[in-house]
Amino acid sequence: MIANPTTQVDWNGIAPIITIAVTALVVPFADLFARTHAKRWVAILIGGLGTLLAAGLCAQQYGSTGTVFGGAFALGGFTVVFEEIVLLALFGSLLLFATTMQERRVGGSVALMLWSACGALLMAGASNLMTVFLGIELLSLALYCLCGMNDRPASRESALKYLVLSSTASGFMLLGMALLFGASGSVALSSLTLGGLATSSFLWSGSALFFVGLAFKMSLAPFHAWSPDVYEGAPMPVTAFMSVATKAATLAVLARFLYAALPTGMSSAFLLPIWILAGLSMLVGNLGMLAQTDLKRLLAYSGVAQAGYLLVALAGTTALGLRYAIYYLVAYAIMNLGAFSVAAALSDEKEAGSALSAYHALASRRPYLAAMMSLFLLALAGLPPTAGFLGKILLLSTGVATGYWWLAVLLILGTAISLFAYAKIIRAMYARPDGKAQPELPVAPWPAMISIALYGIALVVMTFYPLTPSNIVPFVR
Amino acid sequence: MMLLALVLVPLIVGTLLFALPAAAQTLSRVIGVVASLATVVLVLAARGDDWSVRWLSRPFTAAFHLGLSGLSFWLALLLTVVTLSAIVACNASARRDLIAQLLFLEGTMLGLFLARDLLLFALFWDAMLLPVFFTLLARASHVTTAWRYFLYNFAGGLALLLATAAFGVLFGSTDVIGQAGVHVIGAWAPWILGGFALAFLVKTPVFPLHTWMPLTYADTPPAMVAVVSAVQSKAGLYGFIVIGLAFFPDYMKAYAGIFLVLGAISLIYGALAALAQSDTKRIVAYSSLSHLGLILIAIFSFNTIALQGAGLYLIAHGIFSAALFLVLGFVEEREETRSLTHLGGLGALNPRLAGALCIAALAALGLPGLAGFAGELLIITGIFQSGLLWAALLALIPIVLAAAYMLRLFQGVMNGPQRSDLPIRADLSWREGIALAPLVLALLALGTIPGALLQTVIK
C-alpha cells in the first residue's frame, strides 16, 4: 500500500513554481485569442506579471526551513536566492521579446520559456537526485524547442546540436546518479554523506559522471564546445535566458552537492578536478572570446570564463565563499542581461544587433546605448565602478583565504586576456563613422530602455552597497 | 562630506557635460573651469578632513574612507590646479569630450589620493586608466598607443588587485592607509609587496617597464598629458610612500637593492634618451623617466631628508612637467609639428611663449630659485647621508645632462634662424597665459619658499 500522498504535499513551498506553470498555461491560451498585433505585448505582459507574482511569493519563504514532498524539495534562503535569480533572468529575457522574434511565435516562445524557468526553479530547490534530474530535463526540453524558434538555418542547427549533446550529457548524469544511488542506497543528496563511503568506488565514479553532466550544463571547459554554436543560433531572448538561468540553476545543484553531500575531510582531493575545470574554463573561455565576430558567440565564451570565476568562490567550500558566489552570480546575471538588452534594442526580427559589426560607431548614433554597453562590458571585464570589480575582489580574497592561490592567479590572468575582447567592442563603438552607409537602427520601446538603465544603476549600486544573503545554509539536514 | 563632494563633483559634472551638444565648445569650457575651480577651493577648504563609511565587513573590513592631509593634500592641490590649467588651455577640436574626460581623470585621481582604504585605492587605480584610454581610443591614429598604455597599466592594476585581496585576507582590514603601526609580516608579505610594487613601477614608470610612456605622452592631447605626466605618474611613487614604506618597511629594506638599481638605470637611461630625441614631447617624457628615477632612489634610501626632498620634488616635478607639456602643446598647435628638426626661431616673434618655456625648462633642470632645485638638493644630500655614495654620485650625472637636454629643447624651438616653412601665428593669448600663470607662480613660490610645503608634506 502507498502512504497517503496528501500528507507530504506543501503547495505553499512550491508556490512560485506553480505560479510560473499556471502562467505558462495562460500565455498560449491568451495568445490564441489576442488580436494579431497585440500578441507580442499580451504574452510579455502576462508572462511578466506572473514572474513578478512568483518573485513576490518566493521572497516570503526566505525565512522558512525544512523540506517538502518527502525531502524532494528544500525550502529556505538558499533556494529562495537562486529562485529569485532565475526569476530575474526570466523577467529580463521576457523583455527582450519586445523587439526580437516574429510576432506569431512570441506567445509560444514565452510559454516555453516559462516552462523552462519551472525546471530551473525546481533545480534551485532540488534536494534529491530525482528532483535534480526532473528540473534539468524540464529546463532543457523547453530550451531545445526554444533554440529552434527562429527562421534562420543556424537556429535549427542550434536546436539539434543542443538536443543531441545535451541528451548525451544527461545520459552521463543519469548513470552517475544511478551509481550514487547504488553507493548510498538513497537518492537524497544529504545521505551521500554517510560515513564509510569515502572509499567507495561507486561514489567516486558516480560523482565524476554527475559532475560531467553538471559541467556540461554549466558549459565548463572542456565541456563547453556546444555553447558558442547554440548561443549563436538561438533567438536572442533564449540566449539571454540560457546564459543566466541555466548557469544559476546548475550552480545551485552543484553548490548543494559540494556543500552538503560530500563526506567532510575528503573534499580537497575529491573536488580537485572541479577546480581544475574552473581554472581551465577561465583560460579557454577568455582565449576563445578573442577571435569572435558575433556578440552571442562572444558572450558564450565569456560565460564559460565567468562560470570558472564563480567556482573560485566555492573552492574551499566555505559559507562565505558561497555568499560571494551568489553576489557574483547576481552581478553576472545583471551584466549579461544588460548586454543582451542593448543587443536586442538594436535588433528587429533579424537580430542585426547580434553581429559585432553592428556596433561600429554606435556612439555617434545611439550615445546612450553605447555608454550603457560600455558599462556592461567593463563590468564583465571586472573594472570599476561596477559590481564586476567588487565581485572579483571578493572571489580573489576567497581564493587566497582558502589556499587556492593558483585559482586566484588564473582568475587574474583570465581577466587580463578577456580585456582585449571586451575593449575591442568598446573601441568599435567609439570609432569615428567611416562614411559607409549604415543600416537604419530600429527604435527600441521604452520598457527596454528603462530596463537597460536599471541594470546599469544596479551594477553601480551593488559595488558600493554590496549585499550578500546570510541565510543560505545550502542544505537543511 | 566635503571630501565626498570633492571626488563626486568632477565625476558628475563630467557626466553631465555629455548631455551638452558636442558643438557647445565655449559653454563646456566655462562649465569645466567652474567645476575645476570648485575643486581647487574644496581642496583648500577641506584640508585635514576625514570621512568614512563602512563598505565591507567580510571577508575583510573595508570602508569608503577619504582623508586629506600631508602628501595627499599637496598632490590633490597639484592635481586640481593642473586640471584647471589644462581645461583653460584646452584647444582640442573635440573639446567637450576632452574636458569631460579631464574631469573624469581629476575625479578618479582625487579619489586615489584621498583614499584611506586600500580597496578604494585599488578601485580608483583601475578607474583612472579609463579616461586616458578612451581619449586615445577616440583618435583613430592612436589606437596602438591606447592599447599599450592600457595593457601595461591594467596588468599592473590586476597585480594590485590581487595584492589588495591578499592584504585584506591576511590583515583583516584594508582601511589602513595613513595609520601607524600596520606592519604586514609573514611568508606572503614579500609577494603582496611584489604585487603592489609591480603596479607602482609600471605606473611611475621605471625602466624596463616604461615602454608605454613615451608613446602615450607624445600622442595624448597636450591638456591631458599635462595632467597624466604631472599627477598620474606620481601615483606609483605615492603608493611606495603610503603603502610600501608604511606597511612593508622591513621587506622594502630587504629588497631595496632591486629598486635602487632600477631607479639608477631609469635615471641615467632617461637622461641619455632625452638627449637623443628630436620629438619635443618625447624629450620631456624621457626627462620624466629620469627625474622619477631619482625620486625612487630617494624613497629607497630610507633617509628622512631624502624622503622630504622626494615629497617636495614630486610636487615640483608635477608643476614644471605640466607647464612644459602645456607650452609644448601650444607650440605644436601653432606650428603643427613637434620635431626639433623642423622647429626653430620661434622666440623672436613669440616672446611670451619663449618666456614661458624658458621658466619651465629652467625649473626642470634644477636652477636655484625655481621649484626643481630645493628637491634635488635635499634628495642628493639625503642619499649621501644614508651612505649610498654610488647613488649620490650617479644622481649628479643626470643633473648635468638635464641642463644639456633642456637647453637643447629650448634652443631647438625658440632660438636660431627663423624658419621660412613654419606658419607664423600669434603669440601666447590671454587665455593661454592665464592657464600657465598659476603654474609659473607655483614654480617661483616653491623655488623661493619651499619650507611651507616641506614641513607638512611628509612627517
Next chain:
Amino acid sequence: MAPYGSVALYLCVALAAALLFTVLPGLLAKPKPNAHKDEAYECGVEPTSSVSGRFPVRFYLIAMLFVVFDVEAASFYPWAVQMHALRMFGLLEMAVFVVVLGIGYAYVWKKGGFSWR
C-alpha cells in the same frame, strides 16, 4: 561491491559476445563482394524504388501529436488501478493533468495542427 559482481560479469560476457560475433566473421570468411549483396533486403522481393523514400514532413507532426495522446492514455492506467487508494487527491491531480492537456489540445487545434494542408 559483491552484489554487483554478477552484473559486471554479465557486462563482460555481453561485450565479449558482441565483439566475437562482429569480429570473427570478418576474420574467418573470405570476402566475395557482388552487386546483389549490396541491395536492400525486402523479404526476397526485388527492390522497386530507392529505399530511403521521401514523405511529407507533416507526417512527423501527426506522429508527434499521436505520441502525446498515447502517453496521456498510458498515464491513466496506473491511476485507474490505484484510484481508490489515491482518493480525492488522485482525482484532483488527474483533473489538473487533463486540464493542462486540454489547453495544449486547444492550442494545437486553434493553430491548425490537425488540419492536413
